[in-house]
Amino acid sequence: MAPVLEVSGLSTVFHTRRGLVRAVQDVSFTVNAGETLAIVGESGCGKTITALSLMRLVPIPPGEITAGSVKVDGTDLLKLSDAEMRQMRGSKIAMIFQEPMTALNPLLTIGNQIEEMVLLHDKCSREVARKRAVEMLHHVRIPEPERRSREYPHQLSGGMRQRAMIAMALACRPKVLVADEPTTALDVTIQAQILDLIGDLQREFGTAVVLITHDLGVVAETAKRVVVMYAGRKVEEAPVEEIFGRPYHPYMQGLMNSIPRVGSARGLDVAPDERLQEISGIVPALNALPPGCSFEPRCSRADARCKTERPELATKAPDHIAACWNA
Amino acid sequence: MSSTTAAAQERPIEPSFLNNVGYLCRRYPLGVAGSIIMVAFVLCAIFANYVAPLDPFSTNAKASLAKPSDTHLLGADMMGRDVLSRIIHGARISLAVAMGATILGSGIGAAVGLACGYLGGWFDLLVQRVSEVMQSLPLLVMALVITASLGPSLRNTIIAIAIPLIPTVARVIRSNVLSLREMPFVEAAKATGMSEFRIAVVHVLPNTLAPLIVLATAQLGSTILTEASLSFLGLGVPEPYPSWGRMLSESAAEYVRTAPWLVIFPGLAISLVVFGSNLMGDALRDALDPRQRD
Amino acid sequence: MLTYLIRRLLLMIVTLFGVSIVIFCLLRIVPGNIADILFDSAGLIDPAEKAKIVADLGLDLPLHEQYAQWIGGLLRGDLGYSYVSEKPVIDEIAPRIPITAKLAVLALIFSVIAGVPLGVISAVRQNSVLDYMLRVTSLSGLSMPSFWLGLLILMAFVHYLGTIPIYDRNPATWGAWFTMLAVPAAAVGFRSSALIMRLTRSSMLEVLRQDFVRTARSKGLPEGSVTYKHALRNAVLPVVTTIGIEVAFLFGGLIVTETVFNIPGVARFLVEAIRWRDYPMVQNLVMFTATIVVVVNLIVDLIYMVVDPRIRYSE
Numbered sequence: 051m052a053p054v055l056e057v058s059g060l061s062t063v064f065h066t067r068r069g070l071v072r073a074v075q076d077v078s079f080t081v082n083a084g085e086t087l088a089i090v091g092e093s094g095c096g097k098t099i100t101a102l103s104l105m106r107l108v109p110i111p112p113g114e115i116t117a118g119s120v121k122v123d124g125t126d127l128l129k130l131s132d133a134e135m136r137q138m139r140g141s142k143i144a145m146i147f148q149e150p151m152t153a154l155n156p157l158l159t160i161g162n163q164i165e166e167m168v169l170l171h172d173k174c175s176r177e178v179a180r181k182r183a184v185e186m187l188h189h190v191r192i193p194e195p196e197r198r199s200r201e202y203p204h205q206l207s208g209g210m211r212q213r214a215m216i217a218m219a220l221a222c223r224p225k226v227l228v229a230d231e232p233t234t235a236l237d238v239t240i241q242a243q244i245l246d247l248i249g250d251l252q253r254e255f256g257t258a259v260v261l262i263t264h265d266l267g268v269v270a271e272t273a274k275r276v277v278v279m280y281a282g283r284k285v286e287e288a289p290v291e292e293i294f295g296r297p298y299h300p301y302m303q304g305l306m307n308s309i310p311r312v313g314s315a316r317g318l319d320v321a322p323d324e325r326l327q328e329i330s331g332i333v334p335a336l337n338a339l340p341p342g343c344s345f346e347p348r349c350s351r352a353d354a355r356c357k358t359e360r361p362e363l364a365t366k367a368p369d370h371i372a373a374c375w376n377a
Numbered sequence: 378m379s380s381t382t383a384a385a386q387e388r389p390i391e392p393s394f395l396n397n398v399g400y401l402c403r404r405y406p407l408g409v410a411g412s413i414i415m416v417a418f419v420l421c422a423i424f425a426n427y428v429a430p431l432d433p434f435s436t437n438a439k440a441s442l443a444k445p446s447d448t449h450l451l452g453a454d455m456m457g458r459d460v461l462s463r464i465i466h467g468a469r470i471s472l473a474v475a476m477g478a479t480i481l482g483s484g485i486g487a488a489v490g491l492a493c494g495y496l497g498g499w500f501d502l503l504v505q506r507v508s509e510v511m512q513s514l515p516l517l518v519m520a521l522v523i524t525a526s527l528g529p530s531l532r533n534t535i536i537a538i539a540i541p542l543i544p545t546v547a548r549v550i551r552s553n554v555l556s557l558r559e560m561p562f563v564e565a566a567k568a569t570g571m572s573e574f575r576i577a578v579v580h581v582l583p584n585t586l587a588p589l590i591v592l593a594t595a596q597l598g599s600t601i602l603t604e605a606s607l608s609f610l611g612l613g614v615p616e617p618y619p620s621w622g623r624m625l626s627e628s629a630a631e632y633v634r635t636a637p638w639l640v641i642f643p644g645l646a647i648s649l650v651v652f653g654s655n656l657m658g659d660a661l662r663d664a665l666d667p668r669q670r671d
Numbered sequence: 672m673l674t675y676l677i678r679r680l681l682l683m684i685v686t687l688f689g690v691s692i693v694i695f696c697l698l699r700i701v702p703g704n705i706a707d708i709l710f711d712s713a714g715l716i717d718p719a720e721k722a723k724i725v726a727d728l729g730l731d732l733p734l735h736e737q738y739a740q741w742i743g744g745l746l747r748g749d750l751g752y753s754y755v756s757e758k759p760v761i762d763e764i765a766p767r768i769p770i771t772a773k774l775a776v777l778a779l780i781f782s783v784i785a786g787v788p789l790g791v792i793s794a795v796r797q798n799s800v801l802d803y804m805l806r807v808t809s810l811s812g813l814s815m816p817s818f819w820l821g822l823l824i825l826m827a828f829v830h831y832l833g834t835i836p837i838y839d840r841n842p843a844t845w846g847a848w849f850t851m852l853a854v855p856a857a858a859v860g861f862r863s864s865a866l867i868m869r870l871t872r873s874s875m876l877e878v879l880r881q882d883f884v885r886t887a888r889s890k891g892l893p894e895g896s897v898t899y900k901h902a903l904r905n906a907v908l909p910v911v912t913t914i915g916i917e918v919a920f921l922f923g924g925l926i927v928t929e930t931v932f933n934i935p936g937v938a939r940f941l942v943e944a945i946r947w948r949d950y951p952m953v954q955n956l957v958m959f960t961a962t963i964v965v966v967v968n969l970i971v972d973l974i975y976m977v978v979d980p981r982i983r984y985s986e
Contacts, residue, residue, distance in 0.1 A: 155904075158904075166896075167891075407807075517926055518923070605818075606817075640823070640826060
């Protein structure tokens with residue numbers, strides 16, 4: 051199983067008036083074909099910027115990808131010219147976004163927006179592109195795909211729009227799909243459908259999926275491996291059962307503990323006076339990172355060493371790494 | 378043991394006052410330039426008597442239509458009056474009329490908008506209809522009719538230019554007030570038992586100030602131009618007040634051939650002031666637009 | 672769609688009624704009517720003569736009756752008679768309308784052709800040297816009084832061609848047509864083009880920030896496609912609605928430009944009528960202006976409704 055996506059040492063910064071913001075620092079991971087890697091973390095931890103960096107969609111004047119490589123099928127995307135990268139987008143690596151309503155052009159029909167993709171990368175005729183577009187809509191289980199392809203985004207429901215986005219992204223069968231919080235803006239019932247859909251399409255096309263999310267429930271359902279990010283860095287990585295069974299990094303432990311458990315109000319399974327757990331404190335500003343471990347101010351297990359020395363990622367268990375001195 | 382070179386704690390850069398000024402110059406260079414131009418004209422207007430080399434009203438038949446020279450830096454008009462001095466004094470009139478009209482129009486407009494947003498009901502509907510009526514007349518046409526019916530005078534010119542401003546300002550303030558009223562912080566204030574009036578004055582009003590200032594500055598340029606147009610058509614500021622617009626109408630077609638300086642310089646003055654005010658207004662809008670903050 | 676149309680038409684009529692009342696009252700705020708002016712300027716003193724004129728012109732009737740007379744006539748198509756020339760108002764206005772109309776349309780076309788592409792370029796290359804230059808130029812265009820621009824053009828004519836263009840109803844050559852219509856139209860349109868350029872620019876900047884532009888790029892589309900097929904299509908919508916408002920500004924420009932170039936159009940006529948206190952003329956001309964503005968706005972809104980699928984297919 052050769053990895054389809056290999057990210058190594060990716061670092062992205064933003065030059066702002068208030069200093070250098072280190073949004074992503076030295077992030078590495080690999081994803082094999084047909085597998086899903088989840089990247090979790092709270093807002094501001096750098097996961098979206100990581101996703102955008104993979105696609106080289108980071109706005110370049112304030113932003114800058116300073117280091118690392120992103121290899122899709124062996125080709126390092128960061129070394130390509132702009133024109134070459136444009137060819138890659140959509141055909142080898144594609145992305146779907148969080149808010150489907152604003153991510154689709156309101157003045158073009160759904161069909162048109164999918165056809166565009168096909169015409170661009172597969173260089174076929176209009177009729178073929180149109181047929182392919184309708185086929186894709188059928189693939190993502192939109193009823194009456196012929197009619198729907200001639201409609202505009204605002205005429206579709208939220209779930210259907212997200213399906214349309216998936217259809218658009220996968221129209222040219224890219225090797226890698228980057229999904230940035232694809233279900234966050236949807237109802238819970240639709241969430242499950244969309245995740246199922248992504249899973250099915252993944253099995254059918256063999257796509258590697260990088261799923262960005264802050265929802266651990268989504269991770270549990272869909273991911274094979276999990277990367278945890280905090281303050282721009284990767285702080286833990288393991289297969290999904292491993293990480294849910296025994297998280298090593300205090301941040302991940304905190305996340306797991308803060309999930310409210312059903313029945314806790316009625317005292318089933320938990321002590322009657324058990325409080326809802328929280329992780330105290332807030333995420334550090336990315337232009338004012340402490341010299342030691344970024345999580346130290348909020349960590350219950352922190353000691354003097356954590357304040358001055360940043361922990362490196364170390365193997366805590368087979369195929370399970372975490373960056374913590376005291377894990 | 379730990380490495381000998383420990384990384385230092387990063388600090389966010391806190392800009393000092395000088396940094397801020399430098400920042401303003403770098404981020405809004407055009408706005409700063411515009412402000413400088415405006416300030417220069419305002420100073421000219423205030424200290425006209427000291428800045429102007431000659432008396433703008435004294436006629437001198439011998440110097441009639443004199444070309445620009447050492448005595449008359451920008452030339453003289455058909456009655457021998459020094460153009461430069463008239464332009465400097467004209468700044469007084471143009472700026473006074475424009476600022477007076479802008480403040481008057483914006484002030485009344487803001488009050489009306491605030492009342493509409495708060496009182497609602499029939500008052501709001503009435504004002505809406507009247508606004509629509511007023512806005513279907515071009516600005517210049519309305520100002521012309523008002524000066525025509527009131528008679529040309531300095532005061533009437535200010536009124537004539539202020540009135541068409543009112544519906545525009547009222548509309549913007551009204552929609553601002555309406556959306557502010559729905560905001561959580563107003564609800565929170567109400568929940569603490571504050572009276573509506575206090576809420577309006579303490580919470581809502583300050584939040585409408587920024588857009589009001591931006592709007593007023595944007596209108597300043599157009600009021601200057603309207604006054605110039607009115608005076609050019611002979612229905613604006615009357616004698617003896619020097620007005621750039623009227624200077625242009627007096628000299629127009631006749632002297633286009635023989636005395637181009639009579640046409641170039643007053644027009645240049647108008648353009649420069651409006652340009653400065655527009656630059657300033659643009660930069661102000663960019664700066665106060667919350668979406669563009671970094 | 673139909674109910675909306677009917678509602679708008681009704682609103683239009685109500686607004687125009689409002690305009691007629693406003694203009695009628697405005698003109699009569701200050702005491703001292705046309706009879707006094709005509710009288711004084713003619714040098715007559717006999718009060719009986721004056722009373723006759725007053726009665727002839729219907730100035731002795733109470734105000735609301737005068738208003739009713741006017742409106743009644745208007746609805747029947749009878750616009751009354753000019754105080755000054757004593758000819759029917761229609762005869763004075765009608766021949767002047769096509770002249771102004773030609774100017775106005777030319778000016779509008781010019782401003783769109785110049786304004787939109789420059790606005791797009793300015794937005795796409797935001798903060799570049801070209802952007803700054805374009806912004807400064809457009810701002811200068813907005814800062815210059817239209818009549819000054821007209822005067823400068825006249826000066827250029829005098830300097831290079833030796834003559835001032837004189838308006839001729841039937842221009843013989845293309846050159847003559849150009850000087851008579853295209854040049855003043857450019858003078859009027861310059862200001863509008865600057866406005867449209869700025870609006871297009873800010874609209875494009877707004878649109879380029881939107882998510883779907885990022886999506887378009889993520890599909891690997893070339894920048895040209897992103898800019899024109901995706902962004903501009905959206906950015907142009909607010910510009911279309913502004914054109915309706917632009918027409919009002921345009922009229923102001925027409926007034927002064929027609930005065931400068933001595934073109935016998937309807938706009939210049941308005942100023943002359945105002946100077947003469949020729950009430951019937953002024954009233955009707957203002958009503959005409961307001962009608963044009965309102966109708967153009969309605970047409971623009973309808974176009975917008977058709978062009979934006981979100982409104983066309985609202986479920």
